[in-house]
Amino acid sequence: MRALRRRPRGIGGAHASGRERTGRPVRATSKVEDMAKPKQAKAPDDPGADLALPRPPGAIRRWLDRHPRAVDWTIAVVCQAPLLVIAIVLPATGTAGALDVAWALITVAVGFTALLLRRRFPLEGVIAVTILPLVGTLLPLTNDASGWIDVYVLLYSLGVHSTTRRMWIGYGIAALGAIITAVIVQLGVGENPLVPAGVGIPMLIFYLVPTLLGMSVGGRRRYIAAIIARAEDLARERDQRAKLAVTEERARVAREMHDIVSHGLTVMVTLSEGAAAQAEAGAQGAPDAMRRVASAGRDALADMRRLLGLLRDPDAPADLAPQPTANDVDDLIEGFREAGMPVRWTHSGAPLRADDSDRPDIPLAAYRILQEGLTNVLRHAPGTPHVDVSVDNHSDELVITIENARPDRRVASEQEMRGAGRGLIGARERAALHGGTVEAGPTPRGGWRLRAVLRKDMP
Numbered sequence: 411m412r413a414l415r416r417r418p419r420g421i422g423g424a425h426a427s428g429r430e431r432t433g434r435p436v437r438a439t440s441k442v443e444d445m446a447k448p449k450q451a452k453a454p455d456d457p458g459a460d461l462a463l464p465r466p467p468g469a470i471r472r473w474l475d476r477h478p479r480a481v482d483w484t485i486a487v488v489c490q491a492p493l494l495v496i497a498i499v500l501p502a503t504g505t506a507g508a509l510d511v512a513w514a515l516i517t518v519a520v521g522f523t524a525l526l527l528r529r530r531f532p533l534e535g536v537i538a539v540t541i542l543p544l545v546g547t548l549l550p551l552t553n554d555a556s557g558w559i560d561v562y563v564l565l566y567s568l569g570v571h572s573t574t575r576r577m578w579i580g581y582g583i584a585a586l587g588a589i590i591t592a593v594i595v596q597l598g599v600g601e602n603p604l605v606p607a608g609v610g611i612p613m614l615i616f617y618l619v620p621t622l623l624g625m626s627v628g629g630r631r632r633y634i635a636a637i638i639a640r641a642e643d644l645a646r647e648r649d650q651r652a653k654l655a656v657t658e659e660r661a662r663v664a665r666e667m668h669d670i671v672s673h674g675l676t677v678m679v680t681l682s683e684g685a686a687a688q689a690e691a692g693a694q695g696a697p698d699a700m701r702r703v704a705s706a707g708r709d710a711l712a713d714m715r716r717l718l719g720l721l722r723d724p725d726a727p728a729d730l731a732p733q734p735t736a737n738d739v740d741d742l743i744e745g746f747r748e749a750g751m752p753v754r755w756t757h758s759g760a761p762l763r764a765d766d767s768d769r770p771d772i773p774l775a776a777y778r779i780l781q782e783g784l785t786n787v788l789r790h791a792p793g794t795p796h797v798d799v800s801v802d803n804h805s806d807e808l809v810i811t812i813e814n815a816r817p818d819r820r821v822a823s824e825q826e827m828r829g830a831g832r833g834l835i836g837a838r839e840r841a842a843l844h845g846g847t848v849e850a851g852p853t854p855r856g857g858w859r860l861r862a863v864l865r866k867d868m869p
Contacts, residue, residue, distance in 0.1 A: 478529065486525035489559050493518045513549065517542055521560040532568035536580040539564060540587035547594045561588075562620045569624020570631070581621045588613035661839065667714075674710025676789050678703050680749045702748065739780060739801065746784050752796045753784070759803030772864055775840045776801070776808055779848070782833045783812035783860045791858060793818035807846070808864040816856030837862065844868055 474481055497514035520542060524535030539560040561584050568580045592613065685699035743753045780799065787797050794817040802809040837860075838848045845865035853859050 482526050482528065485528075485563060486522045489525055489563060490518050490522045493521070509549065513546060517546075524560065524564060528564055528567040529571050532564055532572050533576050533580045535564045536561065536568055536584055540584050543591045544587050544594070547591055561617065565617055566620040566624035566627075569621050569626075570628035572628075574625065577621060577625055581617060584617050585614050588617065671710070671714070674706055674713070676785050677706045677745070677749050678710070680788055680792070681706065738777060739799075742777065742781060742784070743799065746788065749788060751784065751788055752794070753799060754796055755799035755801070757801045757803070759801075761803070772808060772844060772866060775844060775864060776810060776862075778840060779810055779837045779862045780812070782837050783810075783862075786833055786860070787812065787814045787858070791817040794857070804866075806865065806867045808866060810862040810864075811859065812861075813853065813859040814857050834860075 493514060497511055497518060500511050500514060520538055524531075524538050528535055543558075565581060565584060569577045572580075681699055681703040685696045685703065689696040739755070739757075743755055746753050780801075784797070784799070787794065791814050794814045797812065797814040800809075800811045802811075834848065834850055841848045841862050841864055845868040846863040848860065848862045850858070850860045
């Protein structure tokens with residue numbers, strides 16, 4: 411039974427007993443389990459090391475990032491404290507009226523509010539503190555307590571927390587307000603506003619510095635945030651791919667295990683029943699049949715040990731054997747014939763060889779589908795008068811057809827073996843990997859037909 415002795419390539423492993431050479435027991439872990447194990451968490455002081463993320467800021471920067479409201483309150487108090495002191499001491503000077511004090515308090519209140527809300531409404535804050543000096547020049551004030559520092563802070567905040575378009579709008583409003591205020595002041599003192607041309611130009615430069623600084627800081631922060639978000643997306647995609655790989659590996663192992671166990675045990679049961687029948691009839695072939703049963707069992711057990719050995723220790727050198735392909739169909743069919751199945755098979759088209767195929771994995775899929783189909787016939791249709799197998803190798807597809815005639819009901823009822831239907835599921839999965847299909851169903855004459863199509867032109 412040469413077909414039953416085929417050993418898939420790459421399925422094997424040393425020390426199948428689960429012990430090292432020293433005799434000490436070792437825990438068997440599979441490649442699937444290793445892939446499914448969660449990665450060890452990184453140390454708290456080195457977050458995102460596996461993603462090559464930017465290094466975290468220092469302790470002061472981290473504290474500031476965690477307490478933005480405290481930072482805003484501190485900036486607002488520091489910027490408005492001098493103006494508040496001026497508003498308090500103005501009455502003591504004797505040169506300021508009630509309007510001066512009221513305007514100073516209004517300026518402090520507006521500036522304080524704008525600085526507190528500088529992260530959410532930076533453009534509105536720039537507009538508010540720009541209008542204040544402009545309105546102050548139009549009022550009959552003895553002392554103007556307007557603070558230009560508020561404009562600098564808000565322009566910086568606008569560059570950090572807003573878009574480039576809104577930043578330049580805010581800069582233009584602040585610069586225009588400064589120029590208009592300077593012109594009004596020049597007119598108020600009786601000078602020609604066009605003569606001192608440099609009155610508004612310094613304000614343009616002074617306002618440009620915090621604006622560009624905020625744009626630089628904000629752009630860097632947004633760039634780093636985009637890098638971190640991209641890295642996190644890639645990490646999630648990597649983890650998802652790992653989970654999919656684990657699922658695919660489990661499905662592949664399950665298919666191989668099913669093929670080995672189902673095929674081997676089915677042949678053993680069939681040969682055992684044949685040997686028992688021969689022994690009851692006093693035939694001379696019973697011992698030979700039992701030897702074939704033992705041989706089939708040893709081959710199946712050896713294949714199982716190789717597969718389990720590979721799962722236990724994937725890094726150990728495997729006991730390799732040639733992978734079965736479509737070229738081994740003759741041996742496969744001969745093995746089923748020895749088990750008592752009347753198989754007739756034909757092949758059309760070019761020979762399918764793994765070494766010259768564009769898809770070297772197609773021959774293995776074809777072999778496994780043939781093996782599963784014939785095993786199903788042996789299990790579910792014992793006593794069938796004949797089984798027709800055809801392999802049609804076209805330029806773009808490989809077509810496999812297995813059709814058995816209507817079995818003898820008396821023999822089928824006595825020898826039929828129940829199955830869970832996972833064999834056809836595995837065959838469909840193998841065909842789907844190659845863009846193909848598997849169709850199975852009864853024939854008009856009471857038999858059963860399985861037809862599989864494997865696409866050879868799939869990328």
